[in-house]
Amino acid sequence: FAMYAALGITLVIYLPLLAIIATVGAPPEGIHAAAQANPEGLVAEAVDRYLGTPGYWLVIGAGILSMLSALSANLYGASRVAFSMARDRTLPRQIGQVRGRAGTPAIAVITTGLMMVVIVLAVDNVAAAGAAASLIFLVSFAMVHCTAILTLRRSGEVRLPLLPVLGVIFCLALAIFQAVVVPEAGRVAALWLGVGVVLYLMALAPGARLADVSAEAKDPELARSRGRNPLVLAPTANPASTASLSNVAATVCTPNAGKVVLLSVLRPDQIPDDAMIRDAKDILAESFGQNLDVTASPETLFTVASDVWEEIARVANEHSCETVLLGLPRIEKSGVETRMEGLISAIDANVVIVRAPTRWRISEATRILVPVRGQRVHSPLRARLFASLSRTTPPDLTFVQTLPSATRVEAQRRQRLMIQRLARDEAAGPYQVEIDLVDDPIASIVSRASESDLLVMGMESRRRHKPSIGPFALEVARRSTVPLILLGCRYYAGSFSARGFVQAVSAIQKPGGRRRDDNW
Template identity: 40%
Template sequence: MDSHSRHLTLLGATGVGVGAIVGGGILALAGTAFATTGPAAVVAFAVNGIIALLTALSLAELASKFPQSGGTYTFAKKAMSVEAAFAVGWVVWFASVVAAVLYAIGFSHFSLVMVTDLWQACCGEVPDWLVHPAVKTVGAIATTVLLSASLMLRSAGGGHFVNVGKVFVFGLLILAGVVAVARQSPAELSTAFDPFFTSGIGGLVQAMGYTFIALQGFDLIAAVGGEVREPTKTIPRAMILSLLIAVAIYVPLLLVITAVGTPPGQSIREAAVANPEGVIAVAAENFMGPSGYWLVIVAAVLSMFSALEANLFAASRIARAMAVDRTLPSQIASLSGPHKTPIRAIGVTAGLVSLILIVLPDVSAAGAASSLIFLITFAIGHLIAFLVRRRSHRRPPPFRTPMYPSVPVLGGACCLALAVFQGIAVPSAGMITIFWLGLGGVMFIALFRTRASVLDASNTAINPELHTLRGRTPLVLVPIANPQNALAMISLADALVPADIGRVLTQTIVVPPQDWTPQLDDQPIVRSQEVMREILHASANCGVHIESLTTISADPMREIARVAKLHRCESVLLGLSKINDVAQASHLESLLGELDANVVILRSRKDWKFAEVRRVLVPIAGRGGHEHLLALLLGSMQRSRMLEVTFLRVMSASTPSDEVRRAERDLQRLAGDLCEGSQVDVVLSSDAIAAVAHRCDEADVLILGVQRVGRRKKLFGDFTRALADRTDCPIIVMSRRG
């Protein structure tokens, strides 16, 4: 992300959080809290604030280490598998979309309340069309579309004037309430708060479960982290600051509402039961008169508007982050306009919001599902924060949560407990979540898994720390029989698995002749020692730390398979002097069938140095199942040098032009997934082997895949053999596990 794209300052990032948190949640849920637990609703919001602060600390630590857009999805991608990351991103995107739906409806509702009250005051009777249910839906959709268009045309997400306006309005309400409280006698105040726990501790926990979502929104700052300046400092500060602002408004407001918001003889719980949606407006009218009512309406309109804008802004960034990783269609990832905004991601998000507004006019169950999803993903966020801190030995997060591991453990347990409560209290929320997750799973397997896993392999190879963050220590086994290959083999092994991330295990095999008597003939041992000497020299020259193993076996191929299985090797790197040697290749093909590991086979010249490889030629004949391993290999090579990679497709000279163009498009898309910045070339020729062999003269290495004729049957194939016979270009042949 370049400096132009990082446009959000501390004020702008805090504005995203304040826009999402402050106002909408408390106006919608304060009545529910009061009806459930009475005056103890103040405690429910305060305790939820503590849990939210614990969550903000964990997410802030992750955001400081991974300052890219996507929020919890990005964190899951770094510390978990691509499949788990998709599941997290898919449901978080849905939760943000549903939150936007709720705020769009809320904005439309309170706007209509304002309009109808003004109409009635000025013009008398309100026309029927103005109170028709469809008007609310149309207003919600229109607001969503207009706000989305606005987000497409500018880089910022939070409306500063709207945020300042609503904070000012809430400040006036609190100030007026404090003045009213000062006029009350101690006996009156005591009566207002008695009984404090109307439903005991159980009611308090219920109120916490219902209202925690009112503090959701600080996480949206992490969701737009790729657009924040100085993210390692700004994101943690903005998340904590926005949450503290929300709590500083909510707790005093609830206190004054409880103390002076009801007429004599009526408790706040009774008022909330009678009118849960309008309890704050009624309470403000009680201690401020009509001006208090209008202040609440204005606050509601501003709050719903800013929360809708913040959720649209963040949800579109989550969608784009997923599209960049190919877990959603890659077209959504494009940036357009002078401010480089994700216009397509915003459009898709707004379209989904509008669709839900049309097909689900009653979205209460979907809203509960949104709350459940956020709680679950917050719990996952705590788990990821715990794991990342443990696994980030070499590069710890710039911002580190105090009292580790107490914060992620306690915060995660609280979020999980509230999620369980939400699932029990609103079973339909769990059903909606499961349905959406199932729909996403089917789409991922059918449409996204192949490209997403290929790109993930490339990213993992380019950034090997991801192995460590995911708790993996990959091991590559390197059997070496020819001492002249030692240098090339070890340098290639180090590219596949850097020593500070994984392990390189070299293997020398003493092959005893029949009726071998070691006391009389020690030549096999001497040869093994010569190989080991060259391995050690090569290791020292390359600066690669290796482990070494020497075994004795009359069947080297079977011994390699045994050691690879025993040590659970992720990859096996083999050297082969002649691929076109049928007997030698046949033994190797039998080994490929036994190994449950990625296999990379190298045929090179004596003077070939892997470190000097720059020009790479990759013939492609469609998707052959090796893209994952090819992305891993090319990504590993890109870490230490600039590569010139050419993907070559040879087609028959009689191929129709439209088919050639389609093949070129497919090849460009594949090349983009495998190695960014690579070249593609589609050649028409009646002799594919000659066409590829001719291009080998311009390459430092040729990369091919084995031919798969079954799960346990892999062959070099006639093409590979013939090509190896025609060129002395170094060749790497790959075979993916399974």
């Protein structure tokens, strides 16, 4: 209401003023000739004709105040946009800092003001600089209207909303008109937007993607408004371990938006076996109950296949699952490691491997150990997991990196800064960063894990950029007894800018992942 009231008051003031200028204040040669002769001073000269010198200076003073008011409104409005973008990591995060008790985004205000000064100094024609700023605003408003249209469509609205559609059309039409009429403004706006796109793809996209993943995990409605319904496939075979596996699957899944697919594979020779059928029913009953507790929407699937591992891969790919959740089998069992590695390489999805006690719930983990090497391959999965856990009580995270005992102090400092940045981007609650100087990193991690409630590790990356459990993680799993989660995140090959482009459009990704495991 306030916005419409302000527009109404403005029209009540300015329309009569324009009528007076066009009639009483018009010179003998007509208002059109006066406008061509002195367009900037037309209003002041018109008022001077019927109010004299006091009226002239009154209009000049009002014009100055109006200009300062508009400049202030644009400055604070643009700085708030920059502040929000920094919080979303689409601009450097320092711009999102606040100062003082009132929480003023001082850095954003100063940065926006400096950018305005740069544009004014870079463009000789002040009018062209103003036109460029207007053009950028018009493009921004068009994007806002497009977002409103997408949100309404994804919420179930069948018909196109009239007002946002008209907003897109008019904003783009005015932007094109502005660029044609003032070519220099078009060039400045194109250069400005181009620099922003390059900066985002080359430097900001990884952090923005992590912020986006965390936001979706904390606010399930965000994923739904984007039209995402990711699937998590959880193959189950052991009734005793089903509850804990299902609980982790529901945590990894986006509540109220994604779905958990619970899969039980029977071999043809097992169908007459009543015990096997009862086990399958018990598995699904346990999983179903666990998922209901955490508001995920479970779906159950029975299949019959002679090769369980191949069937898991087939179902995962066919259902386009985003993540496949596997139980960690007994490592010492002959052939299990090879079959599991083959399954992971066969599926095109994020992979999460879980080892946990019977009926263990991930919410019980209040102290989580996160060994890292400074790489961000698995950061999206870690960020989603930690953000999901933070919806209730955020756990205490300890990010640790092991370095050889002979590592120089300068190298230690660089690695600590790298891990601190990574932890800051991934953690959704309290965290600390530790550097261990040891010659036996596995023993160090196992020792630290014994004092934690959960160990979260990333898998290795191998050919074709697919995850692999790797000998390091396997040895840690063999020598530790704490609940363990291994994360394997798919990523894209190619140039740095190409990876940035993929990350930039990661919010518009196909639902789900695809792959799964067998008996554990």
